[in-house]
Amino acid sequence: MKETIKGVPVTETQIEQWAEEAEAGYDVAAMKKRGRGRPGRGEAPSQVVAVRFTPEELATLDARAEARHVTRSALIREAALA
Template identity: 70%
Template sequence: MSERETINGVPVTEEQITDWAAEAEAGFDVAALKKRGRGRPGRAATPSQVVALRLTPEELAYVDSRAEREGKSRSDVIREALAAAAA
């Protein structure tokens, strides 16, 4: 194996490849693989849509400050502001 073969910058060894091949030949637990899921968990019964939002440095600083103060994410703070504006 050449030194160019890496995973996250770490060279892959022949021993790793042999171990992976043995694991594959023994078979995988399909039920366990299906449970893993992909991506972030959903917020609701239906998929959410990602929306890009442009903020000035001052607006972003306010959002970040409030998020840190309240122990929330940027997204949570923005969603709460939208809900308050819609009420």
């Protein structure tokens, strides 16, 4: 049976290289560094809070955010913390 990753065959040479890399050790700090997804806003993970708006309210928020060149979330956050 051939080993595959996402349907692509894996060679013995690749497996040997990965094994050598693992035996040499990894930089844990670099591996823990966040790469994908939204950037963090602080040290701790942010919490999502749901707020309901009517379509008209959202249109008003979006127009204000666009006029100020900020995101909808930034505008709401600023108003909530004012």
